[in-house]
Amino acid sequence: MENNTNIYNTELIPTWCPGCGNFAIHASLKSALSELKIDPSSTYISFDIGCNGNGAGSINAFGFKGLHGRSIPLAIGAHLANRKFTVIADIGDGGCFHEGLDHIVHAIRSNYDITILIHNNMNFALTTGQATATTQQKKAMYGLPDGKPERDLDIINFLLSLSPTFYARGYSGDLKTLVVLMKEGIKHKGCSVIEIIQLCPTYNKELTPMWFAEYSADVATIKEYDNSDIKKVKNFFNNDAKDIIYTGLLSKQDGIPTFYDRLPSREGIKTDLVEEVKQYNVKNLLKDFE
Amino acid sequence: MSLQRISLKFVGPSGQGINTVGKIFSKTLKSSGFHIFATREYPSLIKGGVASYQIDFAYSPINSSSKLVDLVCSLDKDSLLNNIDSTKENSIVILNSENTEEDHFSEYSKKKNLTLLTLNAQKIASENGGIEIMGNTVLLGLLARILSLKSNVVYEQLLENFKSKKIDTEAEKKCLEAGYNSPLFRPEYTNLLKVEKGLNILNKSPKFLTTGNDALALGAIGCGVRAFYGYPMTPATSIFKYLGETSKETGILVKQAENEITAVQMTMGSMAMGARSFTATSGGGFDLMVETISCSGISENPLVIVLAQRAGAGTGLPTWSGAGDLTSAVKAGHGEFPRAVLAVSDINSCYTLIQKAFNIAEKYQIPVVLLTEKVIAESLFSTDSLPKNIALERGLTQGTSRYGITDNGVSNRWLPESNKKTFLMNSDEHMESGWSTENAEEATRMVSKRMNKIMALKKEIPEPQYFGNINAKTIVIGWGSTKNTMIDLLKYNKEIGYLHYEYMFPLKTDFLKNLLRKNDKEVVLVENNFEGQLGKLITEETGINFSKKLLKYDGRTLTVDDITEFLNN
Numbered sequence: 029m030e031n032n033t034n035i036y037n038t039e040l041i042p043t044w045c046p047g048c049g050n051f052a053i054h055a056s057l058k059s060a061l062s063e064l065k066i067d068p069s070s071t072y073i074s075f076d077i078g079c080n081g082n083g084a085g086s087i088n089a090f091g092f093k094g095l096h097g098r099s100i101p102l103a104i105g106a107h108l109a110n111r112k113f114t115v116i117a118d119i120g121d122g123g124c125f126h127e128g129l130d131h132i133v134h135a136i137r138s139n140y141d142i143t144i145l146i147h148n149n150m151n152f153a154l155t156t157g158q159a160t161a162t163t164q165q166k167k168a169m170y171g172l173p174d175g176k177p178e179r180d181l182d183i184i185n186f187l188l189s190l191s192p193t194f195y196a197r198g199y200s201g202d203l204k205t206l207v208v209l210m211k212e213g214i215k216h217k218g219c220s221v222i223e224i225i226q227l228c229p230t231y232n233k234e235l236t237p238m239w240f241a242e243y244s245a246d247v248a249t250i251k252e253y254d255n256s257d258i259k260k261v262k263n264f265f266n267n268d269a270k271d272i273i274y275t276g277l278l279s280k281q282d283g284i285p286t287f288y289d290r291l292p293s294r295e296g297i298k299t300d301l302v303e304e305v306k307q308y309n310v311k312n313l314l315k316d317f318e
Numbered sequence: 319m320s321l322q323r324i325s326l327k328f329v330g331p332s333g334q335g336i337n338t339v340g341k342i343f344s345k346t347l348k349s350s351g352f353h354i355f356a357t358r359e360y361p362s363l364i365k366g367g368v369a370s371y372q373i374d375f376a377y378s379p380i381n382s383s384s385k386l387v388d389l390v391c392s393l394d395k396d397s398l399l400n401n402i403d404s405t406k407e408n409s410i411v412i413l414n415s416e417n418t419e420e421d422h423f424s425e426y427s428k429k430k431n432l433t434l435l436t437l438n439a440q441k442i443a444s445e446n447g448g449i450e451i452m453g454n455t456v457l458l459g460l461l462a463r464i465l466s467l468k469s470n471v472v473y474e475q476l477l478e479n480f481k482s483k484k485i486d487t488e489a490e491k492k493c494l495e496a497g498y499n500s501p502l503f504r505p506e507y508t509n510l511l512k513v514e515k516g517l518n519i520l521n522k523s524p525k526f527l528t529t530g531n532d533a534l535a536l537g538a539i540g541c542g543v544r545a546f547y548g549y550p551m552t553p554a555t556s557i558f559k560y561l562g563e564t565s566k567e568t569g570i571l572v573k574q575a576e577n578e579i580t581a582v583q584m585t586m587g588s589m590a591m592g593a594r595s596f597t598a599t600s601g602g603g604f605d606l607m608v609e610t611i612s613c614s615g616i617s618e619n620p621l622v623i624v625l626a627q628r629a630g631a632g633t634g635l636p637t638w639s640g641a642g643d644l645t646s647a648v649k650a651g652h653g654e655f656p657r658a659v660l661a662v663s664d665i666n667s668c669y670t671l672i673q674k675a676f677n678i679a680e681k682y683q684i685p686v687v688l689l690t691e692k693v694i695a696e697s698l699f700s701t702d703s704l705p706k707n708i709a710l711e712r713g714l715t716q717g718t719s720r721y722g723i724t725d726n727g728v729s730n731r732w733l734p735e736s737n738k739k740t741f742l743m744n745s746d747e748h749m750e751s752g753w754s755t756e757n758a759e760e761a762t763r764m765v766s767k768r769m770n771k772i773m774a775l776k777k778e779i780p781e782p783q784y785f786g787n788i789n790a791k792t793i794v795i796g797w798g799s800t801k802n803t804m805i806d807l808l809k810y811n812k813e814i815g816y817l818h819y820e821y822m823f824p825l826k827t828d829f830l831k832n833l834l835r836k837n838d839k840e841v842v843l844v845e846n847n848f849e850g851q852l853g854k855l856i857t858e859e860t861g862i863n864f865s866k867k868l869l870k871y872d873g874r875t876l877t878v879d880d881i882t883e884f885l886n887n
Contacts, residue, residue: 308540
């Protein structure tokens, strides 16, 4: 297969606003898949509802645009049925940290071999700019002229508390790094969470490329930062981290079995579930009822 | 009908082994040549409260519980007091009590002419080298003697039941014999129950004892289900248990999800990829799955959900039976989309209809809800065989547009596979390609296409089943477990007929309308809910109204006596 991102393109033009970070996220995903030589017909993407989901159809792959907050369990079901596929769950910060918060917790804990792309634009954009847990506290939002009253969610410490086997943070303004992180995430055997700080020129005007350049740092630039040591990583973000946006590969733990690999019922079975759908003679099982 | 069947009830505090003695005795009866129907009633707590295990047995197949029992075996006084009203006249009551002299039941005993046998089973167990719980074994011994069963058959079943546990087999045997040879036994007790000696016709035993949920799980395994996603909720949970316990043999992937929404979404994902999978829950969990049902409808992704009904709204009567979720199954979900709703009644239909559910779901690419009830899910039925597997119909074809418009509304469906044409499934309104659209004409075309599938499906599904006298003037109409009671009733009442629905939606009504063409029939609706939910669906479809309705919604199932009494009034 050629290294050609065109094969992931479709004729459908996305409806995002000019300058939306989603263009870069999609381009990065196409590059990552292409560089890894993963065919569109071996890729399964579940899309959430929100601006991220409005990109469904504009990337050539098998896919499902389902319900708000549910792209993660949908992707898990698809992955468990056929592990030959590269399965990606695409979701926004609203879907991930509000409507379907339970799923990210249990997906990380279970370590399913999928990649979760969180498009974090810090608001519910498609419904025209309501506050999410990641919107800055006190910022005036739709229906909240006096500002968002609740505290923000500390995503890094929250996700790290779950001991993710792969947790990276990218930025929609830095395609090069994003492609690298996505490739690493897709290759990682286990649940890969890639949170992408996404520019939203319509509802999050404060977050500009210039602001981001000034207030962000890649963990790779920090001396003695060891992303393979989860204890140290947790300790860093609990105690030493500065009030800036950290990006890069925050945590990567290898050798932790995936959910599927822990199932005694699937031990030694070479086929995938989809290949096994046929009549089964229950005669042997019936003996227990005699 | 008096003693063509005998009804025996174990009662006692929950968690004291009621379920175990019930199971052992059910198997003993089966091995002794009887057909049985055994049902559990228990409170929603782990220890304490009053639980019961009722076994009805006869020489011919039996499908429901009697309202009143011939024989009670109570583990303590309070449980007996709680159940004393469920005894027939002349019945025998065995009571385990430390104080064998005390008599709190003389009033009842006299009124109903009960024979009360009080024994201190724990003491007898300890005298025979057993521990406290073996008091239950003593009681089993005495019961076996009264019913002229062989004590070694009980012993075999006891060993079988505890084969994975370390038990003192010698003590168990001694306790069993002590009960069997109890001085309380009188030959006239056997006569009182009119059980003749020599009933043990071993070669006529039914072959299997299984619960509805086990039969349903077996049916699922039989039709190629490869994954089950669940979240605990009575009375669906034992499907999960059985599939989990057999997963090493079957290779089925069993996942306890973080909640019902996850379970149904994972099911959707696996079905979208092409692996047969399902989830099972009860009313509350089903409500959480409803948005996904609607999503399955518009995205045309096959989905199978087992809805195991219990009684009541909210948390209701969590461990009791009912059939009040039909309306919910038929109507649940926003927007308009096609679906199918099927309802089981016994182990045969549990086995077959889960397989049908998958065929319909895949062939028509729709959500299918399979209804069961606590009394079917958890009761033990006896049978000589389970039905044969039905052929898999997956409706898989090759094509180029996943949502192509067709006459019957069913589009090409192929599974994601390397080098196959990719497609997007979509819960947004979409074009034939799967891409989202908000175009009015396209929306009209797509909604119509999907709704057309209901007509196509309706052509395929069968009319309701008719049992009993075809010329009957009185016709009972029902669904679910009502059938089991009616089948038992029809053995004694040759004057009436019973029309049974197992395909609840779409609803077939031609047979019913033909039956009622001549205006000389009386129709009686019998349902285990308040509203007469099947009746409402029939009225909606045909305009036929039901003036005579037997509706029971107290968490208890309908008995032959309930229906007979109603019909006689």
